[in-house]
Amino acid sequence: MSADLRSMTAYARAQGGDERYAWSWEIRSVNGRGLDMRTRLPQGWDRLDNPLRQRVQGKLQRGNLQIGLTLRQTGEVAPIKVNRALLAELAEVARELHEEGAAVSASADGLLSLRGVLEPVEESAEEDEAQRNRRDSALLADLDEALDQLMAMRRAEGTQLGSLLEGHLRDIEDGVAQASAHAATQPDALRTRLRNLVEELLQASPALPEERLAQEAALLVGKADVREELDRLHAHIQAARKLLSEGGAIGRRLDFLCQEFNREANTLCSKSADVELTAIGLQLKAVIEQLREQVQNLE
Incomplete structure (x- = not known):
């Protein structure tokens, strides 16, 4: 059962204000290979950028984020x-x-209208510093609220993703079981077919060494045996379920497992000497691709 999975797609908004300003924070998060932040702060409020980034880095590990602050003056307009x-x-x-x-x-x-041409007139330095610190604290507290909302939404989306991923893993497991049933008889069937082929070749060309033909036949049988690939697919399924049960930021590791899933399915298809086994392998590849697409949404 998946636990504490987090999607990278979410939205949050938090509002606040004081005697002079009303403000609102908006955060949008989408998929990303790492943690990338784009901030949009009003002119003159760049001092909030560094504490903003520190707060985000303390809570999130992956995702492309757009973070915006909107300010509206409600009290006395500063000269x-x-x-x-x-x-x-x-x-x-x-x-x-x-x-x-x-x-x-x-x-x-x-x-x-260009940046820096119009500047607010500073009031008493001591009063401004104290007031600014109180306002910054209130603004950052509301940012924390927006981040908490964002994380809650990412977890809710992650829970739904977990159910989808577990469903895809069950489908892959069913496909591996079907492939195993076919693969169990494939070596014997191939040996029989190759034995008949060797007999036909010997009849057509008696000069060919029978021992050499038998060696080539054994080599071909070994290359067509897909049981090793099926064993690895089964191990990948167990590894993926273990990651889902751990939860947290597992997106990168699951993405790597999807690559391994796909590698084994490709090898199975290329080695298959059976039409039905090939069809199962192709279906496995389709389900693995669905799994990979959903994994891209995980933190």
Whole structure:
């Protein structure tokens, strides 16, 4: 039975606010080979990026995440000032580009909308520092809430994935049992067919050494024996079930097992000397591919 499996696909949102701002965090998570974060923070709030990443890394191991913070001012609007040095520099660059024909003439509102041109006027340093620390703590607490929601959704999705994966493993196990039933008679049938072939060749060409033909026949019989591949498939099934029972971040290890599943199924098909056994092998490959597709969603 699977335990504590986590999908990489989830969404979470948490809201909060204080006397001056209302805010909301949104986190979207999809499949990823590692842990990749893309953050979108309002201008002037980049200081939250590092603690944000530390919190995510402490909770998640894999997934592509998009994390956004939206802020809306609800209290008294803070006064702003124009960074005239930066504005003059940007205006000069815009003028040069316009004269070179590389850009249209810049407008005042366009220049003022550029990052860093308008800056909030700092209030009392001591008061601002204390207020900022309280606000940052509240913001990060709400981020923790959003991350907890995300993890809960990933676990819920993981539980459903676990049921699907166990179903695919049962199908693979059934296919291995069917293949074993056919493979048990394949060596004897092949020996009989090759014995008849040797007799026909000896009748057609008496000069051929019978011992050499017997050696070649034995070699072909050995190459067509798929029981070793079936034993390995059975071992992979047990290994996959053990991983599912352990839970946690097992996606990478299960993905590797899927590659091994596929390798053995391919070898079974290539060695098969029986039409029905080949058909079973092809069906096994189809189920293994379904298993692999679902495993890609696991953390």
